[in-house]
Amino acid sequence: MPNSRPNLHALCLLPAGLTGRVCELRGDESFCQRVREMGFGEASLVTKISGTTTSLCLVNGTRIALNHCAAMSILVERLPAGAR
């Protein structure tokens, strides 16, 4: 996926155990809105727990599972380990 910023990863590529900040949502309008309404929008922090195809993450203290397609559409900026 071509990235405008080099340190942006799709959420599914964020290594397990690391935290990232959501920078950009791709995908259709209704998906972006749902993600934002779930408190998962731009600037929120996500910690990846596991998975590359189906991802498991921690957002705001809630565990959320995303399928590959959803995790590909969320671009995060990787934060240094222990940033949380």
Add this chain to the structure above:
Amino acid sequence: MKLPDHITLPAGKRPAKGPDRTPIYAMVGNPNCGKTTLFNALTGLRQKVGNYPGVTVEKKIGITYSQHGRPIQLIDLPGAYSLAARSPDEAVLRDVLLGRREDTPQPDRIICVVDASNLERNLYLVHQLLDLGRPLIIALNMMDMAATAGMRIDAKALERSLGVPVIPCEAVNGRGLVELKLAMSRIELPLARHRWDVPAAVAPAVAELQASLTGNDQRPPLVARAEALLLLTDFDTIRVAGSRPLSARTLGVLAQWRERWSAEKTDWSGALIHSRYAAINTLCTGVILRGRDQGPSTSDRLDAVLCHSVWGWLVFAAIMAVMFFSIFSLAEYPMNWIDAHVAALGTWVKGAMAPGDLRDLITDGIISGVGGIVVFLPQILILFFFVGLLESTGYMARAAFIMDRPMSKVGLNGRSFIPLLGSYACAIPGIMATRTIENAKDRLVTILVAPLMSCSARLPVYLLMIATLLPSTTVPTSTKAGIMLLMYAFGTLGAFGFAWLFKRYLFQGGVPHMIMELPAYQPPRFKEITRHMLERGWLFLKNAGTIILAISIVLWFLTTYPKHPDPAATPTEQIAHSFAGRTGHLLEPVIKPLGFDWRIGIGLVTSFAAREVFVSSMGVIFGVEGTDNDPAPLRDALRAAHWPSGAVLFTPLVCFTLMVYYVFAMQCMSTVAVVKRETNSWRWPLFQIAYMTGTAWLVCFVIYQAGRALGY
């Protein structure tokens, strides 16, 4: 721009409109916030489950009593993260609250259940509800979970900043219920005090939409304002039958603003969501006190194993094995018991009544028809016990997570797995279990393919055919088991193949994104599980008691009339003479290319009641009594059957083809009835009959004709 300070209508005035009118309260909340538990705790068994007319959304209504003993009607609305609808369930929620539904009056008060352990996200919905200006009570549920997560929530502070009653509670332990009822019983509710800033650039759009909604859609000003705000994030894209549509004028205004924003490339809906969250963050500063980070919780540690790419699969496989084993082997005892008692009841009625058509109708039509379906009750209860257990411990979401990848290969999501697995026992509970699938298209596809999984009612047919096909003495058991497994494989492949086909061609453009919350693990609550199990069991019995009863009577009529002119005719002659027999003859040209004659045709007609009826019909047609326990005499009779030309009827090829026919054909009226109920229309069950039976015919035609050409 500010919302007015006091946006709540005087609460006491509404319910008092007529002295006899029961006030209506709606319960809303995010998924998994404990809304159902709270609803059950408030209403007990005084509940009614139905459907919203025109949509497949479940409508749950219960009665509770105020502190003064006045009845209150509670509507349990579908769970949602936001009033901006993305699915039919959410559209129903939105339309009920906005008073857009014709079948449901606008609720007098709203009880919003909030998960305290996840307050910020839950407050998003609350924030939208506050805009509505309706009397609101917040039930701050799961206080125990919040405490476990190291949070302290100051409910009083939240109440002060919002201005509406905030009642801390724990629905599972019944804590806070009394306080909640007290709040519900108050004649006047305090007014919402919260204010927030709508981004200035959106204000003109809100104002124009609000004016149009008040002028053209007859909305009261406050509701119009809330609806205007909602339309700007929602655009009214999802509409459901039974809801009043917006006026053309309002839709015009909306389209105009939408066009303008997309030309300007501004994302105002994103900005609105953002400003709501900003307001919520300010609200929460004095309300949530987080303790020190406590490190990974028990749920985190469990997830490390249960969602692991190797261990997760092993545990999942083990759980499924136990579930499958219980459905098949544990259920056998109660099933035998029911079977024996149904038979005994039939015999008793036969002895107690004078011979005649009425007696035969009761014994051969009603008792054996309904009894043949009720035997599946134990399997249904066991399946729902497991579904309930997995749901209440929080494992169900993990199972869906694990299965998501393989299921996505055919375009389904992980939640379809359990219903499909359950369909190996019986398609009915499987179809009823599809209610856990949120995506309407995925749910429908799962319902459409579920009956292809080989259910236990096919077993007697398979067993009889295998017995007829292979002499028991010379052929090793493994060959027979192999044929049986082959049938299961056909069914499973068929189900996945059709799921893929339907998702690709019939339900294109379904949302491929899945986001699912994984609730924290909890110890199982057997009271809730039992309740869930009994509720589903009862729904099933109600079905058996109505539609299945009716079809049993019709089928009985078809095999009994017209009467054979000779009163001493044997049952074989009678059935040949009946409408069913004639239908068999009529069917013969259609099924002859599959190698079936009219007598098999009768079996196909009668086994529409339930597949296993095929065996007893064959017993009647070929004049063999007592076919249930020992297939040997019937097997021999079938082997001796011939075409008028003298050719053997049940050749190995025909036996095999017949089994394949039962793999694919929709031969089950109860499934038809349940699909009708679950999809709320006749369209899908009829489609299912057409595509499944059509496939069965085609596949059998190919097998039989190819087999013949190869000299079998």
